[in-house]
Amino acid sequence: MTDLVVVGAGPFGLTVARVMAEQGRRVALVERRAHVGGNAFSEPDETTGIEVHRYGAHIFHTSNQRVWGFLGRFTGWTPYLHRVFTVHSGEVFPLPVNLGTINQFFRTALSPDEARALIRSQASSPAPDAVPLSPSPAADAVPPGPGPASDVVPPDPGPASDVVSPGPGPASDVVPPGPSPASPANSGQESLSPSSSAPATPASPGPAPPSSAGAASDSSPAAALADGGESLDVKAVGMIGRPLYEAFIREYTAKQWQVAPELLPGAVISRLPVRYNYDARYFSDPYQGLPVDGYAALWEKLADHPQIEVRLGEDFLADTPDGGLYTKANCVGQVPVVFTGPIDRYFDYVCGELGWRTLDFVWDHPATGDFQGCPVMNYADLAQPWTRIIEFKHFHPERDYPADRTVIAREFSRLAAMGDEPYYPVATPQDRARLERYREAAKAEPNVVFGGRLGRYQYLDMDMAIAAGLTTAAGL
Ligand code: FAD
Ligand code: UDP
Secondary structure: OOOOEEEOOOOHHHHHHHHHHHHOOEEEEEEEEHHHHHHHHHOOOOOOOOOEEEEOOOEEEEOOOOHHHHHHHOOOOOOOOOOOEEEEEEEEEEEOOOOHHHHHOOOOOOOHHHHHHHHHHOOOOOOOOOOOOOOOOOOEEEEEEOOOOOOOOOOOOOOOOOOOOOOOOOOOOOOOHHHHHEEEEEOOOOOOOOOOOOOOOOOOOOOOOOOOOOOOOOOOOOHHHOOOOEEEEHHHHHHHHHHHHHHHHHHHHHHHHHOOOHEEEOOHHHOOOOOOOOOOOOOOOOOOOOOOHHHHHHHHHHHHOOOOEEEEOOOOOOOOOOOOOOOOOHHOOOOOHHHHOEEEEEEEEOOOOOOOOEEEEEEEOOOOOOOOOOOOOEOOOOOOOOEEEEHHHHHHOOOOOOOOOOEEEEEEEOOOOOOOOOEOOOOOOHHHHHHHHHHHHHHOOOOEEEEEHHOOOOOHHEEEEEEHHHHHHHHH
């Protein structure tokens, strides 16, 4: 038959397959989509030829030299450094919060020390009287008026504070097997608390107002923050002070998670650095870039090995007799399997479904050569129901793209229903209890390893998925 079946040709499965193939093992790589690369796949937009990331914008960044070296065998990298802007009250600011953001927002020219002192003085300001997180009635009319100069608090002459978040630490080689998805390794997406409101959809006039009332039975703040520590709002105000939190974080976070920031763990926000200089890079990692020839070419090179048989369009969990040569029924117990699909689906949802947040991308070809002048523009206010707009041509300024055309995707976030693409694990306490039961069941599966973001129900950046793939392969 084969020496190993790898289910799922995302970054994790590809890494395992490649390493095992290079050790002389015959690998069947089974992928139910029509392409390899998993969610990190890209392809040319059919109207413009511009490379688009089909499942959301992917920027490679890592502190892990081993991962960087491994991928470097299959691609060169462009010098792209990710920079993000955000629209608030009709004005564009650089993000993450840096000295440029602070000085623009407060209409000042503070030095690093003065800015630290200002933010420190604002880090303890009390919450304003409860302002409901509901869509603004003036949804489309955002006045370009002056910034909130009235919020300015004079710099505190006291000692400079050390509230700078260190940003994501060096990526670990190993995705720890034990911890719940509420506490992924450093640069990973944090788990979120239960979502309580109806999802926003692109068709709706605005996002569902996040609410702490009417939450599902297990969505109390105590449950959401069961791991201890601060809530997102407390953490964020401590990092950047209340005015900046109210402007850039509060409503964006509500759109992104459809739950009030008070119910989210502070770790969600810790991944955003705060810098008291004009360094506006989104990521702090020493290795960053985009594959010179695109993601699809990179992933295809990983799969291209005489010992790897790539089987596209085949679902390992198909339950029809003709589902494919490599199905669960045919393989488990017969040959070692690395399964990177959803763990709950593997077990036919016997312990219930695990919750995911999904994204809707609304694609458009505005009649211009440059829609927004940068790759990613966030929308901080509830007035716009999308969280961000991606304009893909800006990821590759070195390419000869058409000067008169462009392609954009507006991104909307909502809870996933059955059949939706799973993107971010929700990880309510109920999800985590279910996950523990699935992990128990997984131990009894003969010679099956569950890995990757779906197999472990854990958000992983690409470098973490690859690092975990290298580690998994070493243990096979
Ligand atoms: P996946 O990429 O999901 O691959 C799993 C594969 O398994 C899929 O191709 C799926 O079709 C296949 N599969 C599932 N079930 C079956 C089955 N039964 N039979 C056969 N095949 C099956 N990371 C970064 O480093 N930088 C970024 O900028 C970044 N941006 C992101 C933006 C968004 C919106 C999201 C959601 C994620 C982002 N990520 C980013 C994370 C990145 O997508 C993941 O690290 C990566 O996809 C993980 O790889 P994986 O192999 O574990 O899973
Ligand atoms: N965030 C925000 N405003 C922004 C960007 C991010 O409030 O403009 C918050 C939000 O809660 C988000 C978190 O910071 O979930 C982490 O940001 P990141 O860009 O890492 O999130 P992602 O887009 O990967 O979900």
